[in-house]
Amino acid sequence: MKQILLIVGIFFLTTTMAQTKSKSIGSSASDGGNGCFNSNSKILNIGIGFGHRSYYRFSGLGYSYHASPAISLSYEQAIPNKIGPGYLGVGAYLGYKSAYLLYDNYYYNNNKYYYRHNWRYFLFAARAAYHLDALNFEKGELYFGGIVGLRYQSYSYETNSLDPNKNSYALNSSSLYPTASLFIGGRWYFVSKVAAFCELGYGVSYITAGISLKF
Numbered sequence: 001m002k003q004i005l006l007i008v009g010i011f012f013l014t015t016t017m018a019q020t021k022s023k024s025i026g027s028s029a030s031d032g033g034n035g036c037f038n039s040n041s042k043i044l045n046i047g048i049g050f051g052h053r054s055y056y057r058f059s060g061l062g063y064s065y066h067a068s069p070a071i072s073l074s075y076e077q078a079i080p081n082k083i084g085p086g087y088l089g090v091g092a093y094l095g096y097k098s099a100y101l102l103y104d105n106y107y108y109n110n111n112k113y114y115y116r117h118n119w120r121y122f123l124f125a126a127r128a129a130y131h132l133d134a135l136n137f138e139k140g141e142l143y144f145g146g147i148v149g150l151r152y153q154s155y156s157y158e159t160n161s162l163d164p165n166k167n168s169y170a171l172n173s174s175s176l177y178p179t180a181s182l183f184i185g186g187r188w189y190f191v192s193k194v195a196a197f198c199e200l201g202y203g204v205s206y207i208t209a210g211i212s213l214k215f
Contacts, residue, residue, distance in 0.1 A: 035136035036189055037087055037143070039080045042215040045197060047072040049097070049205025062105025070097040070205035074127055086132040093147050095123035095204035108163040115159035115166070123179065123204050125149025140188040147203060151179040187212055 037043070049070025076091040098121070104114040129145030136143075154174045159166050183201025190196065195212040 035087075035131070035133065036139060036141050036187065036195070036214075037078065037089065037131040037136055039078050039082075039087065041076075041078040041087070041089065043076045043089070044213045044215070045072070045074040045076070045210060046213070047074070047197070047199070047208040047210035049095070049203070049208045051206035062103050064102045064104075065099070066102070067099040068097060070095060070203075070208070072096075072203055072205075072208055072210075076127060076129060078131075083130075085134065086130055086136065089129045089131060089143075089145075091127050093123065093125040093127040093149065093203060095121075095125075097121045097204045106159075106161065108161055111162070113159060113161040113163075115157070115161060118156045118158070120154045121204055122152045122154075123147075123149060124152070125179070125203070129183075129185070138189075140186070142184070142186050144182070144184045146180065146182045146201075148180045149178070150176060152176050189214075 049072060072093065072095040074091060074093040076089040079088045079090060099119045101117045102114060103116070104112075106113045106115060125147040126149060127145065127147045129143045131141060131143045135141055152174070153176075157167075181202045183199045183203075185197060185199035185201075187195045187197040193214045195214070196209070197212045198207070198209045200207055
């Protein structure tokens with residue numbers, strides 16, 4: 001909930017700043033010429049994600065579930081010619097996340113053992129975002145878009161048990177399946193080529209925040 005309130009706050013803050021600047025920027029902003037995203041933009045986003053789906057989870061004595069932060073890397077480059085009242089950026093997205101479920105209260109022949117399920121998630125996708133002139137200014141912007149790609153989930157199982165039936169605890173094997181998602185985001189440049197960004201939309205997490213580098 002706190003993360004959702006954060007991005008909503010960024011949305012309204014950026015919108016308020018955009019409205020305040022609109023009169024002074026005038027026609028130069030309307031054609032995207034002074035926008036932080038324009039026909040020459042090439043941007044690399046490095047993000048950390050918050051909020052994720054728990055694909056497999058137990059609670060109780062002996063169980064512990066752990067998940068790493070979601071890490072994402074995306075690249076976006078503007079199509080030189082405008083499409084409608086703004087610019088379209090296209091590129092690629094790569095996301096990674098890992099998680100494991102450990103049960104360390106397992107007994108066999110009066111000896112204590114553990115078993116552990118490990119998951120790794122990779123998302124490879126094409127990405128597109130639309131940057132409206134009305135929300136695109138010299139140091140900040142709001143944008144929206146989507147990703148389409150493939151999600152790969154790998155699985156491994158480990159245990160130190162001597163139980164001859166220990167493999168019966170293993171789950172399903174790895175899988176590959178298509179995925180798609182929409183997102184909205186905001187970006188603010190605190191120096192000329194470096195910005196903070198935040199996006200709401202599911203990739204390998206529901207909320208992603210990080211740094212944008214402009215080339």
